[in-house]
Amino acid sequence: MFTEILSAGFPAFFGIQQLLFTGFGVLMGIIIGILPGLGPLLGLTLLTPLAMNMNPFTGMGLLIGIFVGGTAGGAISAILLRIPGTPIAAATLLDGYPLASKGKAPFAVTLAISTSAIGGIIGGIYLIFLSPLLARVALKFSPPEYFALALTGVVCIAVVSRESTIKGLMVGSLGLLLSTIGMDPFMSNFRFTFGTIALAGGIGIVPMVIGLFAISEMLIQVEQGDFERSPHLKAFLPPLAGITENFKQLFNLFRSSSLGTFIGALPGAGSVIASFVSYAVAKNSSRYPEKFGTGIPDGVIATESANNACCGGTLIPSLTLALPGDPCSAMLLAALMLLGYIPGPRLFVQSQDLVGGIFLAYITSNIFLLFLGLAFLPLFVKVLNVKKKYLIPVILILCAVGSYGMETSINDLWITLIFGILAFGLRKFEYPLAPFVIANVLGPIMEENFRRSLIMSGDDPAIFFTRPISTSILAANFLLLAITLIPFRKIRRKRTLEKNITEENITS
Amino acid sequence: MTRKSMAAILLLCCLIIPAFSNGQGESNFPNRPVQNVFPWSPGSTYAASQVVANAMAENMGTTMSVTSTTGAGGVKAAMTVMSKPADGYTVFDAYVAPLILAPLFGKADYTFEDWKPLYGVASNAFTIVVRKDDERFPDLTALIEYAKAHPGELKYCAGGDVSLPHMAAASLLKNTGAVTRHVPYNDTNEGIKDMLAGELDFDIMNSGGYQTFKDDVRILAVLSDLPQPAFPGQPLAKDFGYCIGLDGLAATGWTWWVVHKDTPDDITEILRTALKEALDDPKVQKSLSDMGYLPMPTDVYSPENYTEECTIMTAQLKSALAAIEWEKEEIKKY
Known part of the structure; x- marks a missing residue:
């Protein structure tokens, strides 16, 4: 089964163009990951229009490269500047920055990149072996099951959002609501378009996500000021010890990667959670837990291998069940759909070459990460020195190009701007944005399968509760919500306390 | 140093922007793609x-x-x-x-x-297909007779609601009096997946879909009265004595x-x-x-026949629309 998929993907993926763009994607991903505030999601979104103009293998290679590079890139700024380039790298800071303060910055950065790459490859191996199995099971799923799964995706991301479950659910509902704009999937009627052709095709995911994440981030950065600051870091070359350190801690590396993959495969839990959990596990099972946080390589290995392995993990449910675990995989899913493929178990039967290509792209990206990430270290350090007053306008131009480029439509620029302002407001009031994106991607899947189930049963809602799989999934959702929303005061207070402490650790 | 990295970023912009733009300029047609x-x-x-x-x-x-x-x-x-x-x-x-x-x-x-x-x-052209191992339906007649004997029981997918394959299927079904339930799928291949999983009984698919699934599905009939080179040896609906109610290209x-x-x-x-x-x-x-x-x-x-052909097809598709309305009314009874 695996060999079939891989051998179908092999000739399609291993071409000059595909490899070139995968490498380009990894480089772009790292750079975007390094820049504070911009993560792999933004990289994915900005380059999706470009990927749409390529053949699917090159396009997906590019996007997966960005996903992998972007997830790893944040560690560089976390270690060197004590500012995680992405929230994913926040846990890396705990031991990475102390390492750097001890004068071991080159070692720490090299270790972070190499361990990310190895963790990613381990995650990729899980991906290759587990997803065809899951896909085989999922082939038996029908509309009621898909509805239940899509609901799980939205509920989980809302429940785990850092801000609050209620706010997460509110934003998720808004995402679902906005996904109904455009043509009704069954009846070919227009909904909420206000008679304009601009909204007839719905709100494009690319211009929307660019607005939500990039424009709002730029607004926040402008608000913070400090345009002239540059850390004046000096470029350095990667020391070999940073790579060999991995082999001294094979068990830690393997455990963290496996944990990362597992957490990635859970709906709603993404790289941020993976790296924090993996850090905690490494610390608790260590022979010297007191040394964690003082700058030991163990901490960096635990977080960085977990967060990159998590990318592989999150691709498992995304590809087999069309159930993205985090906004990045939701965006990859959206890109797949824009390329004309429908994610789900059928992909493993019908487009084995593409699935194989994605697997290989993922593994290749991690190999590229190791080589390109280390070879271009001096460049990345220089990127960190760029002043905000140059960075912000350049990123805004890229946003405009990316948003307009998707369908060469001025309307999309308005959509980007409107969602940028909306997201700025949401972030000011501490609403999470991830549930919005997940809900927006899952919205049509959820709606179609809900209505299709009812059509199948002749409008009898019992169809959701009489089938074992859909009933169990729905029951699990209900339980999850009940547990999070019923106030257990003591626990909640304790949890907030803990959260504040970890946040203080990060921000102080 | 800052200037250098700026230059690098600007260069990237320059690389990306042309990927989206079209060249301009006019002289002899066509002088650009x-x-x-x-x-x-x-x-x-x-x-x-x-x-x-x-x-x-x-x-x-x-x-x-x-x-x-x-x-x-x-x-x-x-x-x-x-x-x-x-x-x-x-x-x-x-x-x-x-x-x-x-x-x-x-x-x-x-x-x-x-x-x-x-x-x-x-x-x-569209074809009407069933699971390869579905013994209930050896041929189109068996399917229609089964549907007539069990009205409202069979479910099928013909793409989206009021799509072209749906029109062709509804016309055929109305002409035979068989009442079945249409479950809409925007991607017909998703419908085929559910048919293979046993949720649906038959499916209307085009040649592209058939090529993909030909190991799992069996064609009962081609829904067209034009000969179909893409489906060699497959019977047409009229071979079973059924009339689709749409002529020529209107059913395709x-x-x-x-x-x-x-x-x-x-x-x-x-x-x-x-x-x-x-x-x-x-x-x-x-x-x-x-x-x-x-x-x-x-x-x-040809360009000269465009208006005439389109007018004929518009009229035919109007009648197919009536068939879909008939299907929707009938299925409510079950």
Whole structure:
């Protein structure tokens, strides 16, 4: 089964163009990951229009490269500047920055990149072996099951959002609501378009996500000021010890990667959670837990291998069940759909070459990460020195190009701007944005399968509760919500306390 | 140093921006690539359009890209073409849905008369298929008789609601009096998956879909009264004595390439000549047939016959719409 998929993907993926763009994607991903505030999601979104103009293998290679590079890139700024380039790298800071303060910055950065790459490859191996199995099971799923799964995706991301479950659910509902704009999937009627052709095709995911994440981030950065600051870091070359350190801690590396993959495969839990959990596990099972946080390589290995392995993990449910675990995989899913493929178990039967290509792209990206990430270290350090007053306008131009480029439509620029302002407001009031994106991607899947189930049963809602799989999934959702929303005061207070402490650790 | 990295970023912008822009400048048509706006997401029909576009572009000494612009059942693609300059550089790959169905249902504020026709390009027929091992239905007669004996019990997928395959299926079912439940899927292949999983009983699929699933499904009949080279040896609906109620191309999917109405005549003529030459090329016809498409003869589906053909099909599709309404009324009883 695996060999079939891989051998179908092999000739399609291993071409000059595909490899070139995968490498380009990894480089772009790292750079975007390094820049504070911009993560792999933004990289994915900005380059999706470009990927749409390529053949699917090159396009997906590019996007997966960005996903992998972007997830790893944040560690560089976390270690060197004590500012995680992405929230994913926040846990890396705990031991990475102390390492750097001890004068071991080159070692720490090299270790972070190499361990990310190895963790990613381990995650990729899980991906290759587990997803065809899951896909085989999922082939038996029908509309009621898909509805239940899509609901799980939205509920989980809302429940785990850092801000609050209620706010997460509110934003998720808004995402679902906005996904109904455009043509009704069954009846070919227009909904909420206000008679304009601009909204007839719905709100494009690319211009929307660019607005939500990039424009709002730029607004926040402008608000913070400090345009002239540059850390004046000096470029350095990667020391070999940073790579060999991995082999001294094979068990830690393997455990963290496996944990990362597992957490990635859970709906709603993404790289941020993976790296924090993996850090905690490494610390608790260590022979010297007191040394964690003082700058030991163990901490960096635990977080960085977990967060990159998590990318592989999150691709498992995304590809087999069309159930993205985090906004990045939701965006990859959206890109797949824009390329004309429908994610789900059928992909493993019908487009084995593409699935194989994605697997290989993922593994290749991690190999590229190791080589390109280390070879271009001096460049990345220089990127960190760029002043905000140059960075912000350049990123805004890229946003405009990316948003307009998707369908060469001025309307999309308005959509980007409107969602940028909306997201700025949401972030000011501490609403999470991830549930919005997940809900927006899952919205049509959820709606179609809900209505299709009812059509199948002749409008009898019992169809959701009489089938074992859909009933169990729905029951699990209900339980999850009940547990999070019923106030257990003591626990909640304790949890907030803990959260504040970890946040203080990060921000102080 | 900062300046250097700035330069690097600017260079990246320069690299990315041209990927999205089109060159400008006018003199002799065509002096830059022509664009074919394709209303669906890339798939087998996309590949067919690409074959024709490549041959056509070669005849004009340029290149022709097929751009997928999806949304609103193809209307978005149509509106995109309408909003571009009428200079012949944008050709609309006008499938039945945006060209005839959308205006028929009042979903578009244009009609087929608002376009300047080139040639009819290719059609693909629909087939009615069941699971390969489904012993209830050895042939089409068995399926229809079963449906009549168990009204409202069988479920099938024919793409989206009120789509072209749905019209063809509903017409056949209305003519035979069989009442079944249509479960809409925007992607027919998803419907096939559910049929293979046992949720649905039969499926209406086109040649592209059949090629993908031919190991798992069995064709009961081809829903067309035209001979179908893509389905050698397969029976047509009329072989079982059933009438689809739709003649000729009306029961099939097809595309007629058109351009903006205000396109100058000399430019339209260049495009027509190039397209006709491409369609008459036996190599192009062979590739289309191999992909399961029926090339449309250029002498019948010519620019002169465009209005007449489209009018006939509009009338036929109106009657198919009545069949869908009949199906919806009947199924409520069960």
